Amino acid sequence: MEYPFGKIERKWQRVWREKRIFSAPQKSEKPKYYVLSMFPYPSGVLHIGHASNYSIGDAVTRLKMMQGYSVMQPMGYDAFGMPAENYAIQHNSHPRITTEENIAAMRSQFDGMGFGLDWDREVSTCRPDYYRWGQYIFKKLYEKGLVYRKKSFQNWCEECQTVLANEQVEDGSCWRCGSEVEQKELEQWYFRITDYAEELLDFSKIIDWPERVMTMQKNWIGKSEGAKINFMLENSETQIPIFTTRPDTIYGVTFMALPPEHPLVQAWLASEPDNKALHDFCRKVINEDKLLRSSAEAVKEGVFSGRYCINPLNGDKVQIWITNYVLMDYGTGAVMAVPAHDQRDFDFAKKYKIPIKIVIQKPDSSLVLEEMTEAYIEPGIMVNSQQFDGMESEAAKAAITEWAAQNGWGEQTFTYRLRDWGISRQRYWGNPIPVIHCPKCGVVLVPDRDLPVRLPDNVQVGRTTSNPLLSVPEWLNVSCPQCGEMARRETDTMDTFVDSSWYFARYADPKNDKEPFNPEQANYWLPVDQYIGGIEHACMHLLYARFFHKFMRDLGWVNSDEPFARLLTQGMVTKDGAKMSKSKGNTVDPQYIIDRFGADTLRVFLLFASPPEKDVEWSDDGVMGAFRFLNRVWRLIDGNQDLIVKGLSCNPGEIGEEIAELRYQVHHAIYRWTEDCLQRMQYNTAIASAMELLNAIVKIKEPEKLVDAELAVYGFACAALPKMLYPFAPHIAEELWEILRREKLLHESGLPGYEERYLQRDSITYVIQINGKLRGKLEVSPATSSETLQAMALEVENVKRCLDGLSVKKIIVIPGKMISIAAGK
């Protein structure tokens, strides 16, 4: 007989809802705890990944409630973006309609999983009451000088009619639709995240993040120290600033390398419309996809510009080349090339027969120009570098930078790999940028009283050749808020990462219609105590959210430095070793599992299969195992309920050996469970402890024959099971708890408790090792002294045999564990 999981799950979901136990109060005598899982894109169907991720957050939530915290676990929807637009197109509908339908469908599936979510705080980024405040924050960023427009070459997806972030280009193709990405010059809106680069490198205010996420962010930001040096264009006043991390090699510059995107190159192209070679080369390189262009295999190519510049340090006249191996986005976009000491420059110089000049000599002076087959990039002794000759090259870095600074040629500087955040998207289904373009006044921010700039409903959503917002004249054409003349709205919408960069704060005050959130309420809940989400967000979402949080702190809206105190990056669910996906055809429908075995079974399987941060391999047999386990627990407690209830009111007293062993087992299991749940977040072993406890209890074959004092232990052991299961299988746990006639609900019944004194057994087993090999065992009382143990060990028959012919050199006693004998000839 299977336990009636369907009835039980519906019953307790109703009770939790009616008692509103997951509605987090704004004030509480208990300490607060904020649990947040990354909100989903509302696809309309719960997939196994959602079930897995949110089971972790729910386990944390229920544990912290048992522990006595006032817990908030909110949920919302990251509802803007291209998938929603595409979904609507496919279903011949409107994203507003399909998205709201999907949200309703997902919410009922979340409820079917029994997640303890505070639905009073639900947020959806596509609703005007939310995106209004995103526009408001945009204006604040603008007012603080953190927003600017820039014309630049962008990854352009013709299929999606939108700009893609570099991070959104995968192997030269659009990450959403897979079509080829080309380069197009566009005026774009940017957030100056680089202003916060230095602070974003500081993780000291974070309590517990995985080391590897912090490392990834550090590498992503990519700080490097170096010098900015201004070269002069020959016969001109034009400066060409370069950034270098190797100012010690500056006397070895033999050419300058510029990318085709460089403004100077663009100017030359404009002034020489007939220079076919130059035009062809530049067009070719610009349209090469950026990833391919920056791959190690790419062949270095270039054309001589016919122009020269002057090295300010020694007055050398240097050829300027236009190349495919320099990136406009990094440093100043111009590179001083030192072939002798940089491998890329070396390869390029060899290919185009550009001179090479050694300025750093190996310590053994063995470097000979004619014999060089590769660049010498190690430190060494300065040569051919005027007054710096003879210096150590590492010391010369600072000396040369200082010399250049004193003469006004340059300065010491830092540069970051991190680029400013391009937020413009040429799509309909996003948050409109609250800007009006006036022919007279220029860029004008939409006044607060006119916020939100609402998305018009009457657009043709489809694969049009331009942004659908352009097709709504009554929305597009407005009068200028400043001068009243006819003006035009900005039609770009914001990257959806903007929406998800502050939602964690909105949950604290989700219905506020005066401001994004009330600072006092936000500060009560923030920072998020436990954030849970995928590792794939390490460099984008998690970095953008930290940037926004620091900006909001600088505005005085929040008083913490970091949004997420602890981070858990959960693994994904795989099947046959691969990520589940429709295209691979290896998906599993969680709804089927819920209907057939119950949500509790699905949750226990997902949490038991591996630790939360590791991938879970799907296994139908594993699901059956979880189901069998819950059924065994059910039969034990449901079948012995009167006995257990009686035991719970019995007094302790004399007990037999078998029950003494059970008492040790139950206290030990609770101890392990507590450590695994609270200290280590290792739910797979916490569940294993509950299984071990069950196995220990069912060893008692005839509980009805137990005397009262023994029944007290038996009852205690059985009653521990619902508590231990509550974070993972809450429905069956509540039902069993009720069967045992406990009065409160489990979340207010406290953690299961163990007693230290029962973690000791009456006798303990010492193992005896001789030279590291197991040679015997010893059953003794825990109080046995070290000397006695040593003597006893030497009397063990097998030990005596193994020591025959050897002399004992040393005996080491590890209290409670082992006796180690070192012996030799």
Add this chain to the structure above:
RNA sequence: GCGAAAGUGGCGGAAUUGGCAGACGCGCUGGACUUAGGAUCCAGUGAGGCAACUCGUAGGGGUUCGAGUCCCCUCUUUCGCACCA
């Protein structure tokens, strides 16, 4: 190429600080029972050996009374970054 993490039975995984390797679950083998179930219960299950014992945590070396755990080298896998000047 650089950086990070990992490698344990047939499988998923345990082993909190260096202290009985393989907890727990799956699978498998044998048995019991039967209201033949996606049941339940009992016993067994790293390899070799009749046994005493030997071997065993990717491979090789080292430190230690004692190493899955610490150190060095090699191999493999995964992830991140990648002409970053």
